[in-house]
Amino acid sequence: MKIEQIYTGCLAQGAYYITSNGEAAIVDPLREVQPYLDRLEKDGVQLKYIFETHFHADFVSGHLDLRKKTGATIVYGPNAVAGFDCVSAKDNEIFSLGDIQIKVLHTPGHTMESSTFLLIDEKGKDHCIFSGDTLFLGDVGRPDLAQKAANMTKEELAGLLYESLMHKIMPLADDVIVYPAHGAGSACGKNMMKETVDTLGNQKRINYALNQPGKDAFIKAVTDGLLPPPGYFGMNVAMNKQGYESFDTVLNNGMKSLTPDEFEGIAENAEALILDTRSNADFYKGYIPQSVNIGLAGDFAPWVGALIVNVKQPILLVTDPGKEAEAVTRLSRVGFDHVLGHLKGGFDTWLKAGKEADTVNRVSAQAFAENVDIEKDQIIDVRKESEFAAEHIKNAINKPLAYINEWIRDINPEEHFFLHCAGGYRSMTAASILQARGYRNFTEVAGGFGEISKTGIPKTDFACTAGNKKV
Numbered sequence: 001m002k003i004e005q006i007y008t009g010c011l012a013q014g015a016y017y018i019t020s021n022g023e024a025a026i027v028d029p030l031r032e033v034q035p036y037l038d039r040l041e042k043d044g045v046q047l048k049y050i051f052e053t054h055f056h057a058d059f060v061s062g063h064l065d066l067r068k069k070t071g072a073t074i075v076y077g078p079n080a081v082a083g084f085d086c087v088s089a090k091d092n093e094i095f096s097l098g099d100i101q102i103k104v105l106h107t108p109g110h111t112m113e114s115s116t117f118l119l120i121d122e123k124g125k126d127h128c129i130f131s132g133d134t135l136f137l138g139d140v141g142r143p144d145l146a147q148k149a150a151n152m153t154k155e156e157l158a159g160l161l162y163e164s165l166m167h168k169i170m171p172l173a174d175d176v177i178v179y180p181a182h183g184a185g186s187a188c189g190k191n192m193m194k195e196t197v198d199t200l201g202n203q204k205r206i207n208y209a210l211n212q213p214g215k216d217a218f219i220k221a222v223t224d225g226l227l228p229p230p231g232y233f234g235m236n237v238a239m240n241k242q243g244y245e246s247f248d249t250v251l252n253n254g255m256k257s258l259t260p261d262e263f264e265g266i267a268e269n270a271e272a273l274i275l276d277t278r279s280n281a282d283f284y285k286g287y288i289p290q291s292v293n294i295g296l297a298g299d300f301a302p303w304v305g306a307l308i309v310n311v312k313q314p315i316l317l318v319t320d321p322g323k324e325a326e327a328v329t330r331l332s333r334v335g336f337d338h339v340l341g342h343l344k345g346g347f348d349t350w351l352k353a354g355k356e357a358d359t360v361n362r363v364s365a366q367a368f369a370e371n372v373d374i375e376k377d378q379i380i381d382v383r384k385e386s387e388f389a390a391e392h393i394k395n396a397i398n399k400p401l402a403y404i405n406e407w408i409r410d411i412n413p414e415e416h417f418f419l420h421c422a423g424g425y426r427s428m429t430a431a432s433i434l435q436a437r438g439y440r441n442f443t444e445v446a447g448g449f450g451e452i453s454k455t456g457i458p459k460t461d462f463a464c465t466a467g468n469k470k471v
Contacts, residue, residue: 001100001121003128005179006030007196010301010330011059012185014196016130018119020098025049026072027117027130028181029062031333032247036062037069047072048097053132053181054114055080055240057145057233058188058302060335063240065247077115078106083242089115100127105168107134109161110141110188112150116169118176128177129200134161135169136180138193140209144226145188145233154226158219165210174201187230187302230302230402231309236335239311245337247329254317254328254339260353263316263343272314272340275304277327278347280428284360284444288318288343288350291358293432296320296327298425301334306402307433311335317342318350360431362444365451368418374458378417380442382430383449387422392449394458401426404433413441420445420452 004017008030016027017039024045026036040047047070050063054077063074064084074086075095081088089095091106103118110133121127133141143157150157177199184194191208204210212218258266266272267290276287277296287293294303296319305311317339319327324342331339343350351357363371372379379396381388388398399407401421411417411434419434419442421427431444445452453459 001098001127003119003179005196006035007183008333009185010299011333012183012192013059014179014181014183016179018097018100019043019045020100020122022046023048023098025051025097025102026066027051027179028053028056028132029066031060031062031065032251032329033062033066033069036066040070046070049095049102050074051102051117051130052076052080052086052240053117053130053134054111055082055237056133056181057229057237058182058186058305059333060236060239060244062247064243068246075104077104077113079108080113081241088113094120105129107131107161107164107168109143109157109159109164110134111146114141114164118172126173126176128179129169129172130179130181131169132181133188134164135178135203135207136182136189136192137178137195137198137203138207139189139191140165140207140222142189142226142229143222145229145237149237154223155219158222159215161222162215162218169200170204170210172200174199174204176200178203185299185302187227187233187306190225190227227402230306232305232311232334235311236305239335244335247332250332250337250339251325251328254331254342255324256341257344258316258341259344260350260355263341263350264355266340267316270314270340272316273308274316274318275308275327276318276347276432277323278318278320280424281446282347283428283432284362286347286351286357286359287432288347289356289358290436291318291432292436293428295425295428296323296330300327301330303401303426303429304331304336305334307404307429308336309405312338314338314340316340318347319343321346358435360428360435360444361440361442362428362431362446365445365447365455368420368443368445368452369455369457372418372457378415380417380419381449382419382421382426387449389461391453391459391461393452394460401430404430408434408437408439411439411441413439415441417442418445419443421448423448423450 144154274291276291
C-alpha cells in the first residue's frame with residue numbers, strides 16, 4: 001500500500017494517490033490529469049476509483065477527464081446528484097482496492113453529500129481518513145456554502161456537521177492519520193494549520209471545533225467570524241456537478257499565440273479582460289492599458305476567482321514568455337476556461353509594435369516615509385483585516401483587496417491617497433483595477449508594509465477613528 005499527498009500550494013489543496021496490489025484510487029483530483037496518468041503508467045497500476053469527498057466550491061476537480069481517460073468509477077457519498085454517471089455510495093459502504101478497503105463515512109454539514117473516506121489497511125486496521133472539507137487540521141469545514149442548495153441555515157448545517165464529527169470521526173482511534181482537502185490559506189475554513197498531515201488524536205486535543213462543550217457552543221464557534229465566500233464558488237460547484245469542457249481543449253485554446261494587432265483586435269471586439277500575470281515589479285513600469293495585474297508568482301488562481309468572479313469572462317493573457325501554459329492551467333483549476341489566447345512574446349512585443357502603454361505611480365518605502373504626512377494624508381492598506389489588526393501604519397484605513405469591487409465606489413477621485421499591502425503583490429493588483437476604472441489619484445508603495453516597517457513611520461495595532469475616514 002502506498003499513499004501520496006499531492007499538495008498544491010496556490011489552492012492550498014490536497015489530492016491523494018493511493019495504490020495497492022496493482023490497483024489505484026485518487027481522492028479529489030486537480031483539473032489537469034496528465035500528472036496522474038504519468039504516475040499510473042510509471043507504477044504499472046490501474047486506476048479503479050476516483051473518490052470525491054464532495055462537490056468542491058473552490059476548484060474544479062479533474063474527475064471527468066480522469067474517468068474519460070482511464071475508465072475509473074467516480075464515487076461520491078450519499079445525496080450526490082450529478083449530471084454524469086457516478087456512484088452515490090451508501091453510508092458505511094466499502095470499496096475494495098487491491099488488498100485494502102475504503103469505507104464511506106457520510107459526514108454532512110459542509111455540504112449534504114460531504115463524506116469522509118476511511119482507509120482500512122491489509123490487516124483490517126483503520127489507517128487514515130481522507131476528510132475532505134469535513135475536518136481540517138485546526139478547523140472544520142465552513143457550514144455556510146451549501147445553505148441555498150440544502151434549503152437550510154448555516155446554523156442548521158453546523159448542527160449536522162457537529163453530529164457528523166461526534167458520531168463518525170471522534171470515535172475513531174487516535175492513531176488514525178488525517179488527510180484533509182485543504183490547509184492554511186484556503187477560503188474553505190478560517191483557522192487552518194500550515195501543516196497538511198496530522199493524527200486524529202492530536203486534532204482531538206488541539207482543534208478548537210472539536211473541543212467545544214456542546215452542540216450549541218460548536219455552532220456558535222464555527223459560524224462566528226466567517227468571511228463572505230468568493231463569488232466564483234457557486235460557479236465551480238455547478239461545473240463539478242454538471243460537467244465542464246475538457247482540460248485539453250481549454251489548454252489548446254489558451255495556448256493560441258496572438259500578434260499585438262490580433263491581441264488588440266480581440267480585446268476591443270470580444271469584451272475580453274486583459275490579465276497580466278507578470279510580477280508587480282515589472283508591471284508598474286509598463287503595461288497594456290486597462291490590464292489587471294494578478295501575478296502568477298503568488299496566490300494567482302484564488303485571487304482571479306475573488307476579483308473577476310464570473311468564470312465565463314473571456315480572458316486575454318500577458319505573461320512572461322514560457323509561462324503561458326502555467327497561467328492557463330492555473331486559471332482552469334478555478335473554472336476560468338475562456339482564455340482566448342496570449343500575447344506572443346509577452347509585453348516586449350507590444351512595446352516593439354509601438355502600441356500604447358501605461359504605468360503605475362510607485363514610490364519606494366523610504367520615499368513614502370520621507371514625504372507622507374500621516375496626520376493629513378490618506379493611506380489605504382489593502383491587506384486582510386487580521387493583518388491590519390496585528391499592526392498597521394497609524395491612521396491608515398483598511399480596505400482589503402478582496403472587497404475592492406465594493407469599496408472602490410467610495411473613492412473620492414479628487415483626493416490623493418497612498419496605497420500599500422504586505423509586499424506589493426496585492427497593492428499592485430488594486431492599483432491596476434483602480435486605474436482600469438479611471439482612478440489616477442494615488443501612489444502605490446513598493447515593498448508594502450514589510451519595507452515600510454523598516455522606516456520610522458509610526459505604527460499601531462489600535463484601529464482608531466481613522467478607519468472610518470471617508471475616501
